[in-house]
Amino acid sequence: MASVKVTSQDVARRAGVSQPTVSRVFTPGVKVSSAMEAKVRRAAEELGYRPNTLARSLITGQSMTIGLIVAYFDNPFYVEALEKLSRALKDKGYNIMIFMAANHAGDVDQVVQDLLDHQVDGIILASVSTSSDLTARLNEEGVPLILFNRGHSDKSLSAVTSANRAGGAKVAEFLLAGGHERMAHISGWQGASTGRDRCDGFVSALQAKGKEPLAVVDGLFSREAAAAATRSFFSAAETPDAIFVGNDHTAFAVLEVLRGELGLDVGQDVSVIGYDDVAMSAWPSFDLTTVRQPANRMVDAVVAQLIAQIEGRATEPRQIEIDGPLIVRGSARKPEGWVE
Amino acid sequence: MASVKVTSQDVARRAGVSQPTVSRVFTPGVKVSSAMEAKVRRAAEELGYRPNTLARSLITGQSMTIGLIVAYFDNPFYVEALEKLSRALKDKGYNIMIFMAANHAGDVDQVVQDLLDHQVDGIILASVSTSSDLTARLNEEGVPLILFNRGHSDKSLSAVTSANRAGGAKVAEFLLAGGHERMAHISGWQGASTGRDRCDGFVSALQAKGKEPLAVVDGLFSREAAAAATRSFFSAAETPDAIFVGNDHTAFAVLEVLRGELGLDVGQDVSVIGYDDVAMSAWPSFDLTTVRQPANRMVDAVVAQLIAQIEGRATEPRQIEIDGPLIVRGSARKPEGWVE
DNA sequence: GTGAAAGCGCTAACAA
DNA sequence: TTGTTAGCGCTTTCAC
Numbered sequence: 001m002a003s004v005k006v007t008s009q010d011v012a013r014r015a016g017v018s019q020p021t022v023s024r025v026f027t028p029g030v031k032v033s034s035a036m037e038a039k040v041r042r043a044a045e046e047l048g049y050r051p052n053t054l055a056r057s058l059i060t061g062q063s064m065t066i067g068l069i070v071a072y073f074d075n076p077f078y079v080e081a082l083e084k085l086s087r088a089l090k091d092k093g094y095n096i097m098i099f100m101a102a103n104h105a106g107d108v109d110q111v112v113q114d115l116l117d118h119q120v121d122g123i124i125l126a127s128v129s130t131s132s133d134l135t136a137r138l139n140e141e142g143v144p145l146i147l148f149n150r151g152h153s154d155k156s157l158s159a160v161t162s163a164n165r166a167g168g169a170k171v172a173e174f175l176l177a178g179g180h181e182r183m184a185h186i187s188g189w190q191g192a193s194t195g196r197d198r199c200d201g202f203v204s205a206l207q208a209k210g211k212e213p214l215a216v217v218d219g220l221f222s223r224e225a226a227a228a229a230t231r232s233f234f235s236a237a238e239t240p241d242a243i244f245v246g247n248d249h250t251a252f253a254v255l256e257v258l259r260g261e262l263g264l265d266v267g268q269d270v271s272v273i274g275y276d277d278v279a280m281s282a283w284p285s286f287d288l289t290t291v292r293q294p295a296n297r298m299v300d301a302v303v304a305q306l307i308a309q310i311e312g313r314a315t316e317p318r319q320i321e322i323d324g325p326l327i328v329r330g331s332a333r334k335p336e337g338w339v340e
Numbered sequence: 341m342a343s344v345k346v347t348s349q350d351v352a353r354r355a356g357v358s359q360p361t362v363s364r365v366f367t368p369g370v371k372v373s374s375a376m377e378a379k380v381r382r383a384a385e386e387l388g389y390r391p392n393t394l395a396r397s398l399i400t401g402q403s404m405t406i407g408l409i410v411a412y413f414d415n416p417f418y419v420e421a422l423e424k425l426s427r428a429l430k431d432k433g434y435n436i437m438i439f440m441a442a443n444h445a446g447d448v449d450q451v452v453q454d455l456l457d458h459q460v461d462g463i464i465l466a467s468v469s470t471s472s473d474l475t476a477r478l479n480e481e482g483v484p485l486i487l488f489n490r491g492h493s494d495k496s497l498s499a500v501t502s503a504n505r506a507g508g509a510k511v512a513e514f515l516l517a518g519g520h521e522r523m524a525h526i527s528g529w530q531g532a533s534t535g536r537d538r539c540d541g542f543v544s545a546l547q548a549k550g551k552e553p554l555a556v557v558d559g560l561f562s563r564e565a566a567a568a569a570t571r572s573f574f575s576a577a578e579t580p581d582a583i584f585v586g587n588d589h590t591a592f593a594v595l596e597v598l599r600g601e602l603g604l605d606v607g608q609d610v611s612v613i614g615y616d617d618v619a620m621s622a623w624p625s626f627d628l629t630t631v632r633q634p635a636n637r638m639v640d641a642v643v644a645q646l647i648a649q650i651e652g653r654a655t656e657p658r659q660i661e662i663d664g665p666l667i668v669r670g671s672a673r674k675p676e677g678w679v680e
Numbered sequence: 681g682t683g684a685a686a687g688c689g690c691t692a693a694c695a696a
Numbered sequence: 697t698t699g700t701t702a703g704c705g706c707t708t709t710c711a712c
Contacts, residue, residue: 357698357699358698358699358700359699360698360700361697361698361699364697364698369699371697372697372698373697373698376697376698395704396705398705399704400704401704498697563697642700
């Protein structure tokens with residue numbers, strides 16, 4: 001019940017050594033004679049001593065904590081990323097302080113301040129953006145920030161994304177090769193670089209082959225918006241024979257409208273392609289052709305770059321793009337003679 | 341670039357006051373004359389000062405941080421809970437340090453130690469359990485721990501669950517009222533109280549009406565295990581006309597096997613009922629009848645109880661059960677004359 | 681390699 | 697109310 005905090009001082013007394021010696025034993029990479037080490041470890045064991053990381057951080061200026069800011073977890077891609085990030089950072093000795101923030105700069109800035117107050121060593125922004133004011137402040141304080149799955153025009157920010165333009169282009173080429181004629185796009189939110197880049201890549205690749213998309217609608221990364229867009233496509237005179245959707249999570253809503261409300265045979269009457277390759281896309285219920293965002297490699301890149309900046313090995317911010325393959329499943333008609 | 345840390349000392353000099361006066365201005369509920377306050381605030385503003393919460397925590401013994409340990413996010417129920425927990429705790433002024441842990445006591449204990457080293461004020465365990473050794477140690481250190489969605493035989497631990505036995509019973513009664521004859525159960529993992537209680541409630545309620553379940557298999561909260569169990573049910577001589585599954589996430593796998601591989605009309609040929617009522621259960625692809633776990637109320641209860649224990653208002657641990665309704669959708673045959 | 685002394689940035693106890 | 701003094705638990709000089 002009563003909080004029995006054991007300090008290095010207590011251990012020192014019991015082991016008959018000085019307090020800094022105790023500290024040295026618990027600081028990796030500091031030399032202590034094995035005799036001392038043994039005495040101290042035994043005393044510590046007996047008392048149940050563990051170093052107070054707060055006190056340590058106060059001195060070293062390193063909290064070994066990374067702040068993670070996420071807007072929402074509706075999209076399972078971010079859930080998968082969180083899981084991987086958590087494990088990857090833990091492996092490197094870092095802990096995660098997590099915050100949910102509304103996706104507008106004001107709220108994000110507020111949360112970043114909170115994190116700075118906690119002396120985090122670095123910050124990861126997943127699916128949100130921040131103001132340039134704050135970026136400047138972060139630079140001043142020497143706390144690196146990195147964007148996950150978002151690009152940014154400010155090249156003083158590090159960012160890791162997949163190759164979204166290239167991904168959009170792959171979709172266009174696959175659909176063209178499959179003989180599709182009327183390709184619509186329900187884009188990701190145009191306020192986000194991912195939404196814009198996938199869209200640009202797709203449209204540009206079509207145009208490069210002398211084709212125009214049948215329609216392009218901003219699906220806002222929202223199931224409801226995507227479902228509404230799908231209905232509107234099929235109440236028009238000319239209906240699409242393929243729909244490229246800005247991410248898997250919203251593509252599922254599109255599939256449901258097509259199969260359920262419209263009674264279409266997806267993959268036959270109409271092709272659907274998503275983006276992300278979240279685990280659910282492989283479920284039989286969806287069987288979605290999609291562009292994979294390699295979450296593992298993206299996470300590894302984020303962690304490596306962030307830690308490099310924290311440790312001063314990388315002073316320059318980097319924008320890293322990771323390429324991902326098109327994963328072909330049943331939701332889209334395959335080109336003739338298609339081989340895996 | 342260079343880390344320009346502004347301390348209360350800097351602010352004090354600039355404002356021409358003592359350092360503790362600066363501290364007082366930034367400590368809520370401490371009296372300062374408005375003249376002082378104004379001077380200090382202006383100086384702080386000009387220098388961009390913000391208090392260092394680490395230093396504060398070192399003295400007060402309160403980190404205003406809660407440790408959250410989660411085993412996995414495959415089940416979206418935990419994702420929803422994390423999102424709500426994060427926002428609820430933030431509202432109360434607490435931050436979350438999150439860890440993923442493998443679901444065996446050794447790893448969990450390790451992570452709990454980590455959290456204690458960081459002087460967290462309380463710990464939430466979601467979907468994992470801990471050893472009694474550690475429980476004792478936590479009591480000693482005065483750090484409250486609470487289980488989310490797991491019960492525990494040790495009544496010195498607080499826990500928040502839904503009324504799992506009652507929920508299982510509701511399912512049995514609904515299926516019986518619907519005239520089902522051969523009811524199978526793919527239970528949640530029997531190593532977890534939630535899995536056991538739902539199972540017990542279901543079976544007991546059947547037996548109370550003089551019925552026995554056709555079959556009960558441990559689905560381990562795993563999609564693969566649940567799918568395998570489903571296949572085995574339908575390769576037996578007597579096949580079920582209803583399957584109660586331990587949670588929604590695994591029920592989706594059951595639905596897919598029934599509809600896809602077995603070509604059955606779910607809701608007509610066979611009824612399926614899940615547990616949780618995650619958002620996806622309402623999607624047209626699944627349309628799953630399920631027992632709702634009221635995540636909002638469960639989260640509110642966890643936060644209230646944990647904070648009460650932290651602040652010393654509640655010295656007694658509590659086991660809280662929250663009741664949830666059966667949500668009737670298309671995956672199960674309804675009793676005659678059923679009204680919502 | 682070890683101990684003594686200093687101090688991270690802050691709050692708490694005490695005078696003034 | 698405000699300033700002075702002390703000290704949270706630890707790491708980091710600096711002598712020895």
